Amino acid sequence: MTAALLFARDRGIVVLWGLLILLMWALGGSSFASYDNAVLILNAAAVTAVFAAGIAIGALAGVLDLSIPGTAALAGVVCARQLVDGRGAVAGIAAGLAVGVLAGLVNGLLAERGLNPLVVTIGTLSVSSGLALVVTGGLPVSGFTDLEFLGTGRPLDIPAPVYVMLAVYATGWLCLTQTRLGLRLTAVGGNAEAARRCGVPSSRYRVIGFAGAGLCAALGGILTAATVAQADAVVSTGVLFDALTAVALGGVALSGGRGSLPRVLVGALVVATIANGLLIRDVPPYWTTVATGALLIAAIAADRALSVALTRRTLEVPR
Amino acid sequence: MTAPALRLRQISKRYGATTALDRVDLEVYPGEVLGLVGDNGAGKSTLLQVASGAHRPTAGELCVQGRPVAFGSPRAAAAAGIHMVYQDLALVPTQDVGTNLYLGDEPLRGGPLRYLGVLDKRRMRREADQALARLGVRLGPTSRPVELLSAGQRQVVALARAAVRVMAAGHGVLLLDEPTAALGPEQSRQVRQLITRLAGQGVAVVVVTHDLPLCFAVTHRVAVLHRGRKVADLPTAETDLDAVVGWITGARPHQP
Ligand SMILES: Nc1ncnc2c1ncn2[C@@H]1O[C@H](COP(=O)(O)OP(=O)(O)O)[C@@H](O)[C@H]1O
Ligand SMILES: [Mg+2]
Numbered sequence: 001m002t003a004a005l006l007f008a009r010d011r012g013i014v015v016l017w018g019l020l021i022l023l024m025w026a027l028g029g030s031s032f033a034s035y036d037n038a039v040l041i042l043n044a045a046a047v048t049a050v051f052a053a054g055i056a057i058g059a060l061a062g063v064l065d066l067s068i069p070g071t072a073a074l075a076g077v078v079c080a081r082q083l084v085d086g087r088g089a090v091a092g093i094a095a096g097l098a099v100g101v102l103a104g105l106v107n108g109l110l111a112e113r114g115l116n117p118l119v120v121t122i123g124t125l126s127v128s129s130g131l132a133l134v135v136t137g138g139l140p141v142s143g144f145t146d147l148e149f150l151g152t153g154r155p156l157d158i159p160a161p162v163y164v165m166l167a168v169y170a171t172g173w174l175c176l177t178q179t180r181l182g183l184r185l186t187a188v189g190g191n192a193e194a195a196r197r198c199g200v201p202s203s204r205y206r207v208i209g210f211a212g213a214g215l216c217a218a219l220g221g222i223l224t225a226a227t228v229a230q231a232d233a234v235v236s237t238g239v240l241f242d243a244l245t246a247v248a249l250g251g252v253a254l255s256g257g258r259g260s261l262p263r264v265l266v267g268a269l270v271v272a273t274i275a276n277g278l279l280i281r282d283v284p285p286y287w288t289t290v291a292t293g294a295l296l297i298a299a300i301a302a303d304r305a306l307s308v309a310l311t312r313r314t315l316e317v318p319r
Numbered sequence: 320m321t322a323p324a325l326r327l328r329q330i331s332k333r334y335g336a337t338t339a340l341d342r343v344d345l346e347v348y349p350g351e352v353l354g355l356v357g358d359n360g361a362g363k364s365t366l367l368q369v370a371s372g373a374h375r376p377t378a379g380e381l382c383v384q385g386r387p388v389a390f391g392s393p394r395a396a397a398a399a400g401i402h403m404v405y406q407d408l409a410l411v412p413t414q415d416v417g418t419n420l421y422l423g424d425e426p427l428r429g430g431p432l433r434y435l436g437v438l439d440k441r442r443m444r445r446e447a448d449q450a451l452a453r454l455g456v457r458l459g460p461t462s463r464p465v466e467l468l469s470a471g472q473r474q475v476v477a478l479a480r481a482a483v484r485v486m487a488a489g490h491g492v493l494l495l496d497e498p499t500a501a502l503g504p505e506q507s508r509q510v511r512q513l514i515t516r517l518a519g520q521g522v523a524v525v526v527v528t529h530d531l532p533l534c535f536a537v538t539h540r541v542a543v544l545h546r547g548r549k550v551a552d553l554p555t556a557e558t559d560l561d562a563v564v565g566w567i568t569g570a571r572p573h574q575p
Binding site: 002006178179180181183184186187189190191193194195197198199200253256257258310311 | 393394397405409410411412413414418422423424425427435436437438440466467
């Protein structure tokens with residue numbers, strides 16, 4: 001029984017995705033189950049997945065960063081500005097990513113001063129989206145071609161953002177599971193006080209969690225700008241909801257310390273698959289938003305139910 | 320005889336108007352198990368907090384192996400070989416047993432991977448298994464997350480973690496606050512054996528407990544606190560339950 005609960009908690013998302021694919025296949029037929037459509041789903045999932053990785057890294061360290069859309073917009077326009085000014089792709093991307101890390105550090109240092117982290121990140125969401133408007137003067141920045149390799153390039157007939165997504169998840173997964181940094185980050189998310197008593201500087205690792213979230217947010221923003229060859233200061237909170245849903249579906253505990261990046265990736269694929277399936281069935285896109293929100297709530301409810309059941313079992317049955 | 324592993328000299332601790340500890344002298348030697356008993360509010364937890372660096376004494380002196388020390392933090396005390404097992408356990412529930420044993424002191428891979436901070440997970444698991452075997456503790460696979468263990472098993476993990484750190488240094492002091500409070504008989508027995516085994520390996524153990532049978536079973540010496548003062552301190556073999564209960568309640572006069 002405990003094993004079944006553990007399976008549901010740790011592998012349930014993969015099963016869910018499998019069922020979803022079968023369902024969409026039954027409903028959508030060959031227009032769903034084709035190579036081209038699979039690539040389309042992957043591409044649609046890519047940006048969401050990168051944002052989701054940021055939220056997940058933060059959540060593992062026990063911090064929830066809601067400023068991600070603002071960081072993404074600011075990083076995107078800063079990068080685009082560099083490109084328009086002719087400084088080249090490397091400088092542009094580096095500047096954008098630096099903005100992300102900086103935003104994360106600001107979040108982290110404020111939250112470690114005892115300010116409520118949720119409110120801090122909502123505050124910096126507003127600050128960074130405002131700054132993005134200041135940088136652009138209100139008009140989208142366009143007229144650069146340096147990011148085509150990131151946005152619309154298709155090496156081996158697979159869109160470039162899919163490679164970026166895979167690279168982010170592979171690196172993140174290695175970092176989290178194989179290095180001391182990752183181990184301590186998740187330990188701090190699991191019980192910051194316990195980690196501190198073991199000599200781990202907990203608050204430093206929480207700041208690192210924010211910085212990781214900011215870095216992924218910036219990468220997501222740059223990727224967005226690359227795919228549409230234009231950077232817009234207008235913040236889309238939709239990406240935040242999609243990413244949060246992917247994280248919750250992936251079974252990352254928003255209270256910290258538990259979760260795995262590969263499952264978050266599957267969560268992002270689930271979100272993209274649903275959107276794609278509904279699109280194929282000609283369901284108006286508004287319903288996708290409704291479905292995503294419902295899915296987010298269902299995901300955290302399921303996670304809670306499973307955790308409660310597991311705790312009850314371990315406390316009742318002494319071994 | 321060798322120097323005491325830990326010695327408290329005339330230690331006092333006041334919280335505002337309350338005197339939690341009043342000029343207490345106490346020593347514990349390597350390989351010795353000292354039982355610290357007393358009624359609620361007698362000052363037992365305060366004494367452990369002072370000894371473990373969580374609180375500074377108002378007056379008095381601490382000596383580790385004969386040398387005076389002043390701890391600014393639990394980490395400083397741990398560096399000097401004094402480890403406290405907290406009543407609230409302080410484990411990371413989402414992490415496995417092995418990680419909890421080595422958190423803060425994780426083995427890394429050799430060569431260039433070391434600079435990337437790559438963990439040597441195999442070594443961590445092997446050392447965890449060995450350490451638990453040496454302590455005579457059976458918990459099942461060390462890859463199991465602590466949140467899936469029973470309360471008793473968690474207590475054993477918390478104890479084993481402090482024990483691993485003390486043993487790695489080869490000497491040290493283990494401070495235990497009510498180690499069997501939440502345990503069933505089987506786990507209680509494991510903890511009892513663990514304490515005896517650690518002492519056998521040269522560790523000095525101070526155990527605070529309300530469980531007098533446990534106290535008589537594992538300790539070499541008993542010290543009794545009453546309202547912040549030490550009222551008795553003698554070899555366990557030279558006293559009995561009635562006498563100790565008398566000192567605890569205050570019915571029996573101060574030991575001559
Ligand atoms: N942090 C504190 N602030 C104020 N008073 C305290 C504090 N800790 C303990 N005390 C007081 O010190 C006395 C000894 O407490 P404690 O060491 O917890 O006793 P024990 O562990 O033996 O039950 C009690 O009177 C208690 O109320
Ligand atoms: Mg107490």
